[in-house]
Amino acid sequence: xxxxxxxxxxxxxxxxxxxxxxxxxxxxxxxxxxxxxxxxxxxxxxxxxxxxxxxxxxxxxxxxxxxxxxxxxxxxxxxxxxxxxxxxxxxxxxxxxxxxxxxxxxxxxxxxxxxxxxxxxxxxxxxxxxxxxxxxxxxxxxxxxxxxxxxxxxxxxxxxxxxxxxxxxxxxxxxxxxxxxxxxxxxxxxxxxxxxxxxxxxxxxxxxxxxxxxxxxxxxxxxxxxxxxxxxxxxxxxxxxxxxxxxxxxxxxxxx
Numbered sequence: 687x688x689x690x691x692x693x694x695x696x697x698x699x700x701x702x703x704x705x706x707x708x709x710x711x712x713x714x715x716x717x718x719x720x721x722x723x724x725x726x727x728x729x730x731x732x733x734x735x736x737x738x739x740x741x742x743x744x745x746x747x748x749x750x751x752x753x754x755x756x757x758x759x760x761x762x763x764x765x766x767x768x769x770x771x772x773x774x775x776x777x778x779x780x781x782x783x784x785x786x787x788x789x790x791x792x793x794x795x796x797x798x799x800x801x802x803x804x805x806x807x808x809x810x811x812x813x814x815x816x817x818x819x820x821x822x823x824x825x826x827x828x829x830x831x832x833x834x835x836x837x838x839x840x841x842x843x844x845x846x847x848x849x850x851x852x853x854x855x856x857x858x859x860x861x862x863x864x865x866x867x868x869x870x871x872x873x874x875x876x877x878x879x880x881x882x883x884x885x886x887x888x889x890x891x892x893x894x895x896x897x898x899x900x901x902x903x904x905x906x907x908x909x910x911x912x913x914x915x916x917x918x919x920x921x922x923x924x925x926x927x928x929x930x931x932x933x934x935x936x937x938x939x940x941x942x
Contacts, residue, residue: 713877714752714900717769719745739764750777752879754902770899773874773929775825775841775850782848784822785829786813788840793851807833825933832931839931850874852930872930878903880927885916892916897923 718731726740732755745751753769776782786809788796799805810829817823829839837854853871869885879900886893894916898904901922911918 713902714768714879715755716876717751717753717766719747719749719751721747737764739766741766741769743769745769746771752900754900768900770880770926773850773880774933775839775929776848776874778821781821781825782841784813784818785825785841786810787848788842790842793840793842802838803833803836806838824935828931828933831934835931837931849876850929854930870930872927874929878907882923882927893919895919895921897921897927899923899927 715732720729720731720736722728722745723738726742727738728741728745729736729738750772751769752772753766756765756767757763758765775785796802796805796809807830810826810833814823814826814830817826832839832852835854837852840851841848842851843849851871851873853869856868856870866888868887870882871885872880872882874880879898881896881898881903883897884893884895886895892915894911896907896911896919898907898920899922904920904922908920911920
């Protein structure tokens, strides 16, 4: 399993480098809902720009979304499509700054340790001891609950941009070696949006499959997959892409 997890670290490093590049013409934008001013009409913050626009999708005030923005240069109107709410862990910037932060090298250090799960749990427990609010404590408790279900949850940082990364080893009856197997993962990037992927490793397969919610991001990633020692496949997924584990609101819901 260590070999597979090491590949996860390499994949995240590649994706994080890509996510720091900016191609406004093809990538989704970041949106914060400031208020609802009328039925199907909202005041939004898009980057550093505040504007009002209509949305047939019911939006939650105070929440952050991804979306595709188009501007009509003739009349200046803005249209938004494919709005998707960001994961709970990325909604609160103060909370994000409190949670354990992993650089690519720190991630690799954890995943190549003799017991990645135990090392990860210790890091989370150390932060729990310094929690200053119920929300901080509950979020860390949820990360441990996810870990008890074999889901690693990490906030990773590259060039001052945070992203959510989750992964879990899939049970396989055909596994012939401890280093063979399949890992499912989820990632959420500021300028790529959410994606889910599968890493498959066996004696004759080294394959990375990525599913992206935003078609605009497909071409952006296609050429870069050759940087990995993997067979790479990219697909668009029209359904919502969700984290492997979402926080629950009460400790009574936690197991383990």
